[in-house]
Amino acid sequence: MIWMHFQINSAATKIPQPLDVLMPVYDPQGKRGTTDPGPYPALYLIHGSRMNSTAWLRGSMCETLTGDRPMAIIMPSICNSFGANMKWGSDYEDFLAQELPTLCERMLAVKPGRENRAVAGLSMGGHVAMNLGLNHPDVFGACASFSGAVNGRVLYTRGYHVDPQDIFGTPEEFEQSSYNLFETARRLGAQDGPKPRILLTCGEQDGWCVHNRALSRIMQNAGLEHTLRTWPGAHNWQFWNESYALLLRWLDGQEV
Numbered sequence: 001m002i003w004m005h006f007q008i009n010s011a012a013t014k015i016p017q018p019l020d021v022l023m024p025v026y027d028p029q030g031k032r033g034t035t036d037p038g039p040y041p042a043l044y045l046i047h048g049s050r051m052n053s054t055a056w057l058r059g060s061m062c063e064t065l066t067g068d069r070p071m072a073i074i075m076p077s078i079c080n081s082f083g084a085n086m087k088w089g090s091d092y093e094d095f096l097a098q099e100l101p102t103l104c105e106r107m108l109a110v111k112p113g114r115e116n117r118a119v120a121g122l123s124m125g126g127h128v129a130m131n132l133g134l135n136h137p138d139v140f141g142a143c144a145s146f147s148g149a150v151n152g153r154v155l156y157t158r159g160y161h162v163d164p165q166d167i168f169g170t171p172e173e174f175e176q177s178s179y180n181l182f183e184t185a186r187r188l189g190a191q192d193g194p195k196p197r198i199l200l201t202c203g204e205q206d207g208w209c210v211h212n213r214a215l216s217r218i219m220q221n222a223g224l225e226h227t228l229r230t231w232p233g234a235h236n237w238q239f240w241n242e243s244y245a246l247l248l249r250w251l252d253g254q255e256v
Contacts, residue, residue, distance in 0.1 A: 001066065002022065002024075003063075004022075004023065005018070005021075006018070006019040006107075007019075008103060010095050013090035018077045019053060019076050019100075020054055020075040021072065022066070023040070023108065023109070024040060024070050033068055034070045040071055040072045040110060041070075041110075041118070042071070042104060043073050044074045044076070044100070044117065044118070044132075044140075045073055045074070045121065046121030046129055047075070048121070048122045049123060049162075052077040052079075053075045054075075056075050059240075060244060062244055065248060066248065072104075072110050074104055076096065076100060080124070080161065080162040081167060082124055082127055082128060082131075082152070083127075083128030083131060083132065084131075084168060084179055086166060086167050087168060089167070093131070093135075096132060097136045097140075101139065114138060114139055114140060115141045117139060117140045117141060119132050119133060119140050120144035120145070120247055121146070122146040123146075123147050123235065125146075126145030126147060126148020129148070130145050133198060134181065137195055141194075143198055144198075145199070145212070146240050146243040147203060147235050147243075148200065148208060149208060150200075151211035152164065152180060153175075153180075154211065156174070182214070182218050185218050185222055185224055186218060186221075188222070188224060189219065190222065195224065195225070197225075197250075198219065198224065198227065199229075199247060200215065201230070201239075203230070203233025203235065204232050204233065205232065206234055206235045209230060213228070216228040
């Protein structure tokens with residue numbers, strides 16, 4: 001794949017944003033790349049906290065696992081923002097849900113349309129991916145969380161290296177916000193309109209596993225179709241590589 005690094009001026013966040021992209025190599029003979037000339041569907045990969053847009057390239061095997069698959073991989077940097085329109089900070093949700101897809105589809109050989117956009121993330125990025133999928137189903141047709149920090153209430157009680165009130169506001173404001181994924185899942189399940197495909201994975205030795213199972217139960221009760229997969233594993237790159245390989249099969253419509 002071709003690795004590209006950009007600095008883009010973001011109107012949403014009002015600061016330049018680094019962006020790393022992996023694009024397929026087009027080879028009509030299929031010897032060193034894909035025979036598909038594009039444009040390609042896009043997978044937006046979101047990093048965890050205390051990481052940046054290079055995390056997936058440095059920590060995972062996403063390039064090797066993707067191989068010659070005709071798919072663009074787009075990796076933005078979102079600092080420790082939880083991809084939110086922050087109470088005290090930048091509007092990262094607007095950047096991810098509106099500005100970034102528009103820019104990528106203008107600059108790169110990337111297909112438009114929700115059916116051609118998937119978003120996935122690990123840890124903090126798992127919460128971001130679920131937020132984007134559940135709150136913007138008209139933008140993203142699929143969302144996946146690996147070891148996701150899907151219960152934002154925990155940040156207020158056990159501590160976080162960024163004050164969650166800077167991100168979401170007070171605990172009371174968080175409860176009423178769209179970033180409360182439990183309530184957002186209930187609302188989406190009760191609504192008409194498009195729904196994303198949803199994948200949750202979490203290691204059984206990961207402290208977030210209980211929260212992912214709780215979110216899965218809420219989705220099930222709300223009639224929101226989804227896939228939850230857990231297996232022995234921790235909060236680390238080994239588990240996230242396994243999850244990424246599973247994600248590729250899931251995106252292809254295979255049973256996982």
